[in-house]
Amino acid sequence: MTDLTDLPNIGPRLARALVGAGVDSPRALREIGSVEAWRRIHPAFDCLHSLLSLEAAVRGIPKSQLDELTRQRLRNEARSQ
Template sequence: MKNLSELPNIGNAVANQLKQVGILDEDDLKSIGAEQAWLKIQQIDKTACINKLYALEGAILGIKKNFVAKRKKRSIKRIL
């Protein structure tokens, strides 16, 4: 289990936002999923954009957000 800031795409600011919404570590993020984590962040940060959602998905997968598969990105866009 990694600290949030050790995950790809997760800097201190996003890690702090995740902690504010009750997501405290890698396991919490993986169990809730990127979409639900992003929706929780949006409740405290109305400027949270789709790029943050891609970053969260990449963090769960252990990759940079640019490498999230296009098919997954299209699937993610459908929740918006």
């Protein structure tokens, strides 16, 4: 995979925002992690759904498959933003 849109949950708009924030590949996204990537694209993508999408993309799974513990951790991260 070389394109961000090859990852689950990453559409063209989110991919453009990531590239604009210096996250230009799936590898770069995995290296910085979902929370840091989300902070970099904030406030253009400031909802919890975008953070969940990024975390699931890092894991290579659909957003619906994130476990509740992960969802709660990410909610806490979003609140502290």
